[in-house]
Amino acid sequence: MERLLNAMTILSIVLMIAVLFSVRRSHIRVEYSVSWLGASLFLLILSRSHWTLNWIAEQLGLSYPPLALIILVFCVFLVVFYRFSVVISDLKDANIAMAQRLAIVEFQLQSQNEEQ
Amino acid sequence: MRRASGPNDLLILIPAFNESGAIAGVINEVRGVLPDAPILVVDDASSDGTYDLAKSAGARVLRLPHHLGLGGCVQAGYKLAFELGYAYVIRVDGDGQHDPAYIPRLLEVLQQTGCHMVIGSRFYEQNGQHTSMARAFGIGLFRLVLRPILGKPVRDPTSGFVGVNREALQVFTGSFPLEYPEIEALVVLQRKRFQFQEVSCRMRPRKTGRSTITAVKSLYYLIHVLLGVFVNVLKFEGRRRKK
Numbered sequence: 112m113e114r115l116l117n118a119m120t121i122l123s124i125v126l127m128i129a130v131l132f133s134v135r136r137s138h139i140r141v142e143y144s145v146s147w148l149g150a151s152l153f154l155l156i157l158s159r160s161h162w163t164l165n166w167i168a169e170q171l172g173l174s175y176p177p178l179a180l181i182i183l184v185f186c187v188f189l190v191v192f193y194r195f196s197v198v199i200s201d202l203k204d205a206n207i208a209m210a211q212r213l214a215i216v217e218f219q220l221q222s223q224n225e226e227q
Numbered sequence: 228m229r230r231a232s233g234p235n236d237l238l239i240l241i242p243a244f245n246e247s248g249a250i251a252g253v254i255n256e257v258r259g260v261l262p263d264a265p266i267l268v269v270d271d272a273s274s275d276g277t278y279d280l281a282k283s284a285g286a287r288v289l290r291l292p293h294h295l296g297l298g299g300c301v302q303a304g305y306k307l308a309f310e311l312g313y314a315y316v317i318r319v320d321g322d323g324q325h326d327p328a329y330i331p332r333l334l335e336v337l338q339q340t341g342c343h344m345v346i347g348s349r350f351y352e353q354n355g356q357h358t359s360m361a362r363a364f365g366i367g368l369f370r371l372v373l374r375p376i377l378g379k380p381v382r383d384p385t386s387g388f389v390g391v392n393r394e395a396l397q398v399f400t401g402s403f404p405l406e407y408p409e410i411e412a413l414v415v416l417q418r419k420r421f422q423f424q425e426v427s428c429r430m431r432p433r434k435t436g437r438s439t440i441t442a443v444k445s446l447y448y449l450i451h452v453l454l455g456v457f458v459n460v461l462k463f464e465g466r467r468r469k470k
Contacts, residue, residue, distance in 0.1 A: 207295055207405065210293060211295070211302065211306055213292050215289065217290070
């Protein structure tokens with residue numbers, strides 16, 4: 112169990128550093144880094160706090176606490192992916208509307224030029 | 228392109244993506260049937276010269292900056308038609324499957340019945356049109372699903388040979404399905420309690436290119452469309468309050 116928790120601690124710290132570096136280099140916008148930083152912080156706390164993990168495992172009726180950690184990791188990433196699906200859908204809608212608008216404006220400009 | 232000048236102005240809308248082999252022929256055929264109707268080709272970022280060929284054939288071309296797919300392409304045309312004040316828009320596919328000889332009939336039904344959408348249907352009357360077994364199964368399934376939602380049968384829900392009036396045009400400028408739009412568009416209109424009619428038409432085999440619905444994509448198409456239909460049903464407004 113200890114090995115798994117240590118691995119989880121290292122993973123969450125690596126994730127946190129990677130996200131911070133990506134924000135610094137403008138590869139990820141600050142507003143989208145919050146989800147990842149929140150998720151990695153949550154995992155860091157869980158992997159270092161045996162009491163919290165044991166308590167959650169007990170509440171879930173699990174006799175093996177690391178299983179609770181794996182389930183929680185899965186849930187955290189599910190929430191993050193869901194959030195990004197919403198963001199991607201919004202961006203796609205905006206992108207389509209903008210492409211259509213651009214085409215229409217270009218078309219109308221061309222029509223005006225031809226009329227003059 | 229001129230703005231609509233009267234309450235009955237019709238625009239012919241031709242969405243096209245890599246249809247260089249057929250587009251000029253389709254435009255010329257439409258011209259032969261309706262010499263005075265403006266023709267708008269919406270080029271969905273083709274890479275094969277569709278844009279130039281459509282312009283050479285005398286159509287006005289709305290060129291999208293990047294590929295949006297059929298729904299985004301058709302909606303762009305609807306938005307422009309609405310802004311230019313057109314009262315009716317009839318969509319004819321750029322692959323030559325739709326026979327422009329039926330356009331006057333579609334327009335007549337739109338104008339005389341006051342319905343919001345008219346569909347050129349292969350199966351409305353027994354006109355000897357056959358389709359593959361897989362496609363026939365899909366169409367049969369969609370008919371079954373759509374019957375209770377639309378409140379009346381629709382024989383050819385996958386037909387892209389459709390005409391709309393200005394009210395439907397306004398709805399579609401705000402909400403139009405992006406992929407495989409034909410079936411979901413019917414549900415979008417039903418949400419507004421709009422009416423549609425079917426008109427018997429013969430479809431021809433496409434002149435060039437391939438259908439966007441390949442064998443591999445068929446299952447995805449089926450699931451996507453069914454999901455899209457149910458999502459649109461969830462958006463139905465509740466019963467109107469009695470005044």
